Each structure stands twice: as C-alpha cells, then as structure tokens.
Amino acid sequence: MRLVASLLVCVLLALPINCAGESGVNEETSIEGTDIRDISYPDxxxxxxxxxxxxxxxxxxxxxxxTVSWVTQVCINSGVCYPPxxxxMALDEEGVAWGAIVPDDTVTYVNWRVEMNWEDGNTTSVPETGFGWKVWSDCWYDNEEWGGSDQECVDNRGSDSDRLPGFGVAASLMAVLTAGLMGRRD
Incomplete structure (x- = not known):
C-alpha cells in the first residue's frame, strides 16, 4: 500500500500544474457595479x-x-512574486486618481487591485478578493517559456542552455520513493 501511495505522489509531482492562467495573456476584472467608471493602464x-x-x-x-489606493504585486522571471x-493614488477634483510604479528589471507581470477608502472608514476592494488585473511584461519567462514583444530580450534569454531540465523532478521522485520505502519497519 505504501508503494502505491509513493508512486501516486511521484506521478502527481511529475505532472505539470498550471493554475495561474495562460502565460502572456493579460487579465482584467469587470468594474460593472462598482464605483469605478473607467480604468486605464498600459498593455x-x-x-x-x-x-x-x-x-x-x-x-x-x-x-x-x-481616497484611492492601488495594491500591486510584481512577479519576476525567476518565479518569485514580491509581497503586495x-x-x-493622487486624486483630483474631477474624481480621477492616478499612480505609478517602476517594475523590477526582470519583471514577468504586474498584478493589482484597487481599494477605495471611504470617508466613514470603510474600504471597498475591486475585486473583493485577490488581484483583478494582471499585465505581462515585454520580456517574460513562465512555465519554461520566454515571451513578450521585446524580441531581442526573448532571443537572448531564450537561448540559455546552462540549465539541467528535469533534474528537480528526478530528485523529487527519488526523495519520495526513498521515503516511501524507508517507512516504519516491523
């Protein structure tokens, strides 16, 4: 039984899992029904x-x-996402708020949400949970694939051949198999 469980865990570890959406495709949430009339940002x-x-x-x-706040999370090409x-945001008398950040040199994408801080102390987040927008960079690395509109960057980075593909998977499989076989013995 332990062997079957160990093999099942190994198979699950070997499968590529992607729950974060499609690489290179920007995401946006609907602002319908919120106190935001319009929102604009770079592609x-x-x-x-x-x-x-x-x-x-x-x-x-x-x-x-x-007042308006902007909660950002920048993720970089090494697979790390910085804390939010x-x-x-500056707000003028016309109800237009604006803000800016400068992403890291190895930015993969920028996630964000908008928070409206009401005068009575309440806060409304758009969306209510998580990040509602994701904009990819012009040179990103995700799921072992380079992409973006900066073709020079993609070509230069995409030719890296000093990696050992699959080494992490093999090491994980060996560790789980060893742990399964070294279970409690009578």
Missing part, C-alpha cells in the same frame, strides 16, 4: 519604465471624500 509592463494606472471614480465616490505593496 504591457517594461523593466525600469514607469507603469501608470488611472482610475475614474463615480460621482458619488469622488464627491464624498473617498499598497500605494496611495
């Missing part, structure tokens, strides 16, 4: 360049002292 993030977001609030939200950071 792609570029390393070291300003990434700007503009949010247009409803009349109600802009007239009652609502909250940025206050």
């Amino acid at each position: 792609e993030a570029s390393a070291g360049d300003s990434f700007e977001l503009t949010v247009v609030l409803s009349d109600e939200a802009s007239e009652n002292g609502t 950071e909250t940025h206050s």
